Structure formats: C-alpha cells, structure tokens
Amino acid sequence: xSYSVGQVAAFAHVTVRTLHHYDEIGxxxxxxxxxxxxxxxxxxxxxxxxxxxxxxxxxxxxxxVAVLLDDPDADPREHLRRQHELLTTRIAExxxxxxAVEHAMEAxxxxxxxxxxxxxxxxxxxxxDQYAEEAEQRWGGTEAYRESQRRTAQxxxxxWQRIKxxxxxxxxxxxxxxxxxxxxxxERAMDLAEEHRQQIxxxxxxxxxxxxxxxxxxxxSDERFKAYFDAMAPGLAEHLxxxxxxxxxxxx
Numbered sequence: 001x002s003y004s005v006g007q008v009a010a011f012a013h014v015t016v017r018t019l020h021h022y023d024e025i026g027x028x029x030x031x032x033x034x035x036x037x038x039x040x041x042x043x044x045x046x047x048x049x050x051x052x053x054x055x056x057x058x059x060x061x062x063x064x065v066a067v068l069l070d071d072p073d074a075d076p077r078e079h080l081r082r083q084h085e086l087l088t089t090r091i092a093e094x095x096x097x098x099x100a101v102e103h104a105m106e107a108x109x110x111x112x113x114x115x116x117x118x119x120x121x122x123x124x125x126x127x128x129d130q131y132a133e134e135a136e137q138r139w140g141g142t143e144a145y146r147e148s149q150r151r152t153a154q155x156x157x158x159x160w161q162r163i164k165x166x167x168x169x170x171x172x173x174x175x176x177x178x179x180x181x182x183x184x185x186x187e188r189a190m191d192l193a194e195e196h197r198q199q200i201x202x203x204x205x206x207x208x209x210x211x212x213x214x215x216x217x218x219x220x221s222d223e224r225f226k227a228y229f230d231a232m233a234p235g236l237a238e239h240l241x242x243x244x245x246x247x248x249x250x251x252x
Contacts, residue, residue: 004034004038015127019049051069068082096157170192174233192243193247225237
C-alpha cells in the first residue's frame with residue numbers, strides 16, 4: 001500500500017508542509033509518485049518518518065537525524081538500542097525534574113524557605129518534608145504545630161544547616177554515651193535527653209516534659225523513627241526513650 005502526503009500527515013500528527021520540507025532536504029523522500037505526480041509513501045517511508053520524529057522529539061537537529069538514519073553500519077536493532085538508551089536517559093532526567101517540582105510544592109505547603117537545590121544540599125537523601133502531610137493530619141490542630149509552622153516559615157538555608165549540624169553533633173555524643181556503657185538513667189544520658197528537648201524548644205515549639213515523653217514513645221513505636229535513631233547506633237531509640245522518661249521524672 002501507499003499513502004498520500006495528507007494521509008501521512010494525519011497519521012504522524014505533522015503538517016503537510018513539514019513532509020514537503022523533509023522531502024526537499026532529502027531527509028524523507030517518498031518512494032513513489034502518483035500518475036498525477038503527487039507524493040506517495042509506502043510502509044518503509046512511514047518507518048523512517050517514525051524514526052525521524054523520535055529523534056526530533058529528543059531534540060536532535062535535522063542534519064544529525066539524517067546522519068543517524070543514513071549510517072551504513074546501523075541496522076534497525078541498532079536504532080532500537082540507541083533509542084532505548086536515549087529514552088532511559090530522558091526518563092531519568094524527567095524523574096529528577098518531577099522530584100524537584102514535588103519538593104518545591106511541599107516546601108511551599110510547609111512554608112520552608114528553601115529552594116529544592118538548597119534542600120538537597122542541606123539534607124541530602126533525607127527529606128525534611130517527607131511526613132509533612134501526616135504531621136498536619138495528626139497535630140495540625142495543636143498550638144505546638146502552629147508555632148512550629150510559624151517559626152520554620154522564616155528559616156533560611158543557614159538555619160536549616162545549623163539544625164542539621166546540631167542534631168549530628170548531639171547524635172555523636174549520644175553514641176559515645178552508649179559506647180561507654182552509660183545507662184539511660186545515668187546523668188550523661190539524661191542531660192543529653194534534656195538537650196534534645198531544648199533543641200525542639202529552640203527551633204520548633206515549646207516542648208513540655210509531657211510532650212517529650214509522648215515523642216519518646218513514638219520513637220520506639222513508629223518503625224520510621226526507630227530506624228532513624230537506630231541508624232546512629234543500634235538500640236539508640238530504646239535508650240533515648242528511657243533517658244527521656246528518666247529525665248522527665250528527674251525534673252518533675
């Protein structure tokens with residue numbers, strides 16, 4: 001079978017003028033002509049057009065497309081392999097773009113004053129907004145949540161970096177306490193539990209001892225929090241839980 005230029009334009013969602021241009025520059029010349037001299041395209045021409053449009057979609061200029069398609073050493077399987085590689089790369093790039101947009105949307109929602117690039121630079125693989133929706137559902141009606149929202153809305157990249165550094169330094173000292181065999185009821189452990197509470201007060205909201213106890217319970221009951229603390233040192237979540245409760249009892 002053969003097809004008219006109008007039919008091919010409709011199949012491929014291109015204009016007749018585009019097909020005429022491809023013919024004029026030798027990129028896609030129809031294999032036949034009608035008795036009246038009109039262009040007629042066969043199945044091989046349609047296959048070539050499909051290849052042209054694919055490479056164009058990926059941003060290749062027409063002269064490079066011609067080189068690729070007219071490569072005497074390339075067979076159809078080679079084109080498919082090349083297209084698969086290009087598509088895989090394009091998909092990865094689009095996924096990164098989508099992730100950046102998602103982070104930007106969450107940042108807007110949470111009021112965190114960081115660009116997506118700054119977030120990745122400060123937090124690495126850890127997304128500070130990962131549980132934002134869940135947090136809003138669980139605590140959105142509390143004054144502590146509203147206070148945290150008000151404060152964090154003003155934080156800069158430098159502020160978030162300081163929060164991260166403080167947490168890392170605190171974690172290193174807590175690991176040392178555990179390595180030394182200090183029990184959760186020991187002075188050093190309880191002092192670090194108090195310091196943990198004060199960090200929350202300083203950066204987020206007024207964390208009472210009762211609230212701190214509730215957080216401690218969540219650190220061991222919620223596998224995500226438990227995994228976070230235990231990644232610092234095995235058993236740290238449970239140790240911190242007991243230290244927080246001991247500190248609260250000490251301060252009562």
